[in-house]
Amino acid sequence: MFRKINTIRLRQRAAFRVTKGKNMKKLIIEARLNEWAGREENPNVPFTADEIARDTQACHAAGASVVHYHARTPEGGPDFTPENFAQSIRQIRRDSKILIHLTLGNNIDGEPPEKRMRHIEELCKDPSLKPDFATVEVGTLVADLYDAKKREYLTKDTVFINRTSAVEYYLKKMRALGVKPYLGSWSVGTTRQMVTFHDMGWLEEPVYMTYALTNAPIVTGHPANWHGLQAHFGFVPDDLKLEWTTSAVNGNLLAYAEQVIRLGGHISIGLGDYPYPELGQPTNSDLIAEVVRMAKAAGREVATAADAATMLLPPGLAPH
Numbered sequence: 001m002f003r004k005i006n007t008i009r010l011r012q013r014a015a016f017r018v019t020k021g022k023n024m025k026k027l028i029i030e031a032r033l034n035e036w037a038g039r040e041e042n043p044n045v046p047f048t049a050d051e052i053a054r055d056t057q058a059c060h061a062a063g064a065s066v067v068h069y070h071a072r073t074p075e076g077g078p079d080f081t082p083e084n085f086a087q088s089i090r091q092i093r094r095d096s097k098i099l100i101h102l103t104l105g106n107n108i109d110g111e112p113p114e115k116r117m118r119h120i121e122e123l124c125k126d127p128s129l130k131p132d133f134a135t136v137e138v139g140t141l142v143a144d145l146y147d148a149k150k151r152e153y154l155t156k157d158t159v160f161i162n163r164t165s166a167v168e169y170y171l172k173k174m175r176a177l178g179v180k181p182y183l184g185s186w187s188v189g190t191t192r193q194m195v196t197f198h199d200m201g202w203l204e205e206p207v208y209m210t211y212a213l214t215n216a217p218i219v220t221g222h223p224a225n226w227h228g229l230q231a232h233f234g235f236v237p238d239d240l241k242l243e244w245t246t247s248a249v250n251g252n253l254l255a256y257a258e259q260v261i262r263l264g265g266h267i268s269i270g271l272g273d274y275p276y277p278e279l280g281q282p283t284n285s286d287l288i289a290e291v292v293r294m295a296k297a298a299g300r301e302v303a304t305a306a307d308a309a310t311m312l313l314p315p316g317l318a319p320h
């Protein structure tokens with residue numbers, strides 16, 4: 001009982017700390033440029049290395065300190081060749097120190113973890129091309145598409161498989177390569193798995209994780225709103241050093257960004273997750289600028305790329 005009261009007091013104190021403007025930690029804004037998004041709803045989704053590099057610079061100028069993207073073909077198809085990633089990385093690093101967060105390869109059923117890591121390993125052979133982060137989803141998500149209007153599932157066998165054995169492989173391999181894992185959690189269950197991975201020593205602090213919320217047509221994660229985000233809280237031990245961010249698949253993150261900013265979380269936003277028709281056809285940098293505006297209104301300073309490196313990368317894992 002006393003322990004419970006103490007825990008509540010500690011949380012209240014922590015909450016008080018982050019609500020005092022000047023003392024708030026700086027806000028890390030990540031631009032999530034493209035994922036597998038098409039251009040039907042918003043033509044500003046970048047595909048080619050040139051487009052990705054240009055968009056990255058615009059986002060960096062607007063206030064982003066981390067960029068996440070998937071290499072694509074000029075038509076928008078997937079392209080996991082190290083050469084394609086290398087092309088964009090060279091251009092991005094020529095112009096800025098923004099931290100680069102890359103995706104792993106496709107995880108179609110049966111895709112071995114070694115294959116999903118191949119482009120990361122190849123890039124790490126040249127220190128100037130080593131990404132700062134790579135994504136590791138900490139659990140499996142059923143990702144079937146539900147059509148609410150038709151009241152039927154458009155797919156019935158889609159599973160985003162992330163076996164524990166694969167997660168172990170990624171985490172150990174990334175540690176050896178000096179790439180910081182950027183974790184993704186879909187639900188309370190996968191957040192709890194993150195805690196077990198930390199218990200076993202698979203994760204180095206500070207742990208960096210996104211609470212990835214999902215709106216329809218994917219209804220198996222937490223909904224992309226404040227309630228969906230809040231449901232994660234309370235399952236991470238106070239002594240686990242976690243920097244958390246949030247992303248909203250098929251959802252408007254701006255609708256709950258203010259609460260995140262005031263609570264001390266970080267923001268991972270972009271056209272890769274959602275086309276933002278509420279704003280017309282915004283660019284990625286328009287979204288970043290809007291988050292910066294909200295941060296200013298809340299009295300929270302925005303992190304530079306150097307700030308983000310200090311906050312997220314463990315000592316010894318120097319930025320490129």
Ligand code: ZN
Nearest residue numbers: 035069070103
């Ligand atoms: Zn991604």
